[in-house]
Amino acid sequence: MGAARARGGRPVIAVLAVLPVVLATVLIGVRGVVAMRSSSDFLVASRRVSPLLNSAAVSGEYLSAASFLGVAGLVVKDGIGALWYPVGFTAGYIAMLVLVAAPMRRSGALTVPDFAEARLASSALRKLSAVVVLVIGFLYLVPQFRTAGLVLSVVSGAPYWVGVVLSGVVVSTTLALGGMRAATYVQAFQFCLKLVLFIVPAIWLLTAVGPAARHEAVNPVPYTVFERDTPVDFRVGALLNVPTDIALTDGTVLPAGEQTIAPGTRMVFPAGAQVPQVDGKRPPGGPEWQRPLLDLQGAGHAVLGTLAVLIATMLGTMGLPHVIVRFHTSPDGRSARRTAAMTVALLGAFYLFPGVYGVLGRVAVPQLYLSGTTDTVVVALPGAVDTGPAGTLFTALLTAGAFAACFATSLGLLLVVAGALSHDLAPGTLRQLRVTVFGAAGVVVLLALPAIGLDAGVLVTWGFTVAASTFCPLLVLGIWWSRLTRTGALAGVVVGLVASSAAIAVTLFAPPVGGWPAILVAQPAPWSVPLAFLTMVAVSLRGQPPAWSTAAMLRLHLPIR
Amino acid sequence: MVKRRVAVMSPQTRLAHARQSRWAGRRPAVTWQRPQLDPAAAERAVIFYHRQRSRAITALVLLFALLFGLPLVLAALPGLDTVRLFGIPLSWLMLAVLPYPAMVVLARWQLHRAEAVERLPKRAETVEWVRPGRAEVDR
Secondary structure, eight states, X not given: OOSSOOOSOOHHHXXXXXXXXXXXXXXXXXXXXXXXXXXXXXXXXXGOOOHHHHHHHHHHHHSOHIIIIIHHHHHHHHOGGGGHHHHHHHHHHHHIIIIIHHHHHHTOOSSHHHHHHHHHOOHHHHXXXXXXXXXXXXXXXXXXXXXXXXXXXXXXXXXXXXHHHHHHHHHHHHHHHHHHHHHHHHHHHHHXXXXXXXXXXHHHHHHHTHHHHHHXXXXXXXXXXXXXXXXXXXXXXXXXXXXXXXXOTTSOEEOSEEEEEOTTEEEEEOTTOBOOEETXXXXXXXXXXXXXXXXXXXXXXXXXXXXXXHHHHHHHHTTOHHHHHHHTTXXXXXXXXXXXXXXXXXXXXXXXXXXXXXXXXXXXXXXXXXXXXXXXXXXXXXXXXXXXXXXXXXXXXXXXXXXXXXXXXXXHXXXXXXXXXIIIXXXXXXXXXXXXXXXXXXXXXXXXXXXXTSOHHHHHHHHHHHHHHHHHHHHHHHHHOTTOOHHHHHHHHXXXXXXXXXXXXHHHHSOOOOHHHHHHHHSOHHHHHHHHHHHHHHHHHHSOOOTTHHHHHHGGGOOOO | OOOSOOOOOOHHHHHHHHHHHHHTTOOOOOOOOOOOOOHHHXXXXXXXXXXXXXXXXXXXXXXHHHHHHHHHHHHHOGGGGTXXXXXXXXXXXXXXXXXXXXXXXXXXXXXXXXXXXXXXXXXXXXXHHHOTTHHHXXX
């Protein structure tokens, strides 16, 4: 393995990797313009998409930066237990298949807010659902753009904002030109692209690291001593706990004690020096790291933490507005259900590999945990394993995949955000929908610029949490319980939205909490989802559903031949 | 898959357009059409609803048992961390590999059951119409 290698001087890789993805995305977008006439064309591709194409598109859309980069990064940082995230991400499609896919498609509504109005005839609920779509959309879009910026700055040395702005421009242009029709083909294409760009480099890495590293990967030891001269770029500020004075290679001394490192600092730690501890985190590779359970916030309640994440990701999937809108591109309920089932298999194939990047990354680039940018582990690995042309090639391939991941997910999300704004909150024309796309992208870029320090996996899981606490009860009860009333649905969605967003706000802005309450604040799904369900049921039971309520529900279960 | 190009507009979209023109100054009566089911369709829908619901509950119980049971097993048996398969800790494999084929099998199984329900009533109706007494004899 190479010693300290120069960083920040390889824009060629970035151009080679990102340009083809950008061009392909925009070209397919332009091609989609040809046959687009109505608002329905724009939003759901006129509903002529086959289950296989559609499930590839669903997976392509779903495999975001959080899956492509975030999971492996969380493995390096938090341990093997982080692999529960993709288990929950996949399980969501079984819940979808069982509970919502076919009936939701038969409802004939275009979006979740549409469904709310179709089932309960409440325009207040429609507006509220549109607001929830915006919250989920922004929670999910920000980490996509943020990760694009981070990856581009790692591989090319470009400033962080370049990648963020680039994604905003490419995604909004593609969407405004092509709409959902374009998105279906772009995303099916991008699923294949991502699968190949993720699996092939993983196999190459496994052979290229050599037997010693492979052995170390499955027999981890705590990361306490630098094995070689190690450069660390602190793109995000950090609070380090330095055990003893460290003489850095440039002659300066990092004194013992708590040190606040300013963003933008670059340090080269000498071989043999003790690794500083990152504030409040255990070093990767320790006994806790090796446990296959997710100890959120280091609270010491691993089973509770694991279940909290599983509940959020599994139940959140069925409420993700950009995924639900995909099921409407199926011609009928039956193929919507088939789409969900095939998606489980496609995602399962992909999610076998983040763990490979995670365990290899802990061996080859554990220093990323010092700077808090473990999200870049996937693209940092090839360069650390092989300094020759092969390493460069695979860095370029993985960068391309990462950008494909950001773009595909952002396309679908931006579409539902624009849809919620100009279809539900202020109904308008196709032109207005296109303008909204640019406006929404601009807002996301502005939000992503200060968000560089937030893990993609964590932010995205919050999006899932909000979805699980609002749309999941709305859809499940709307489809399976005829007693649901408007007031009940409204109350439940409000309670779920307030509870989940308040917990997220507390985690982001308030002083940290300790013990098991820390888990329930950082990951509120275990209480916010049941709370939303209970509110909906309790309030509904106090009221009287309209006479047509049963017909409105039964209609969703009647297959049309 | 439908090959013909169909213009689709949901009742909600029509409603939205109507609402928009109302905001533009005109005020057409926006009437929400209550969902209607003729009695025969409603009867069929009730059958579908009940059968799908019972199958959905079984599938969900299995899914929850798999997902919530696995962390409990891993927490209860820390010894699995030291058992190794191809040099990899068994507990890692149980998390990183095992759930995916299990979920694919569960999804396929549930898909077939759900589709079987939608084929069933046709046959059931035929049996009732042609030979009403047969079912009773069988029971």
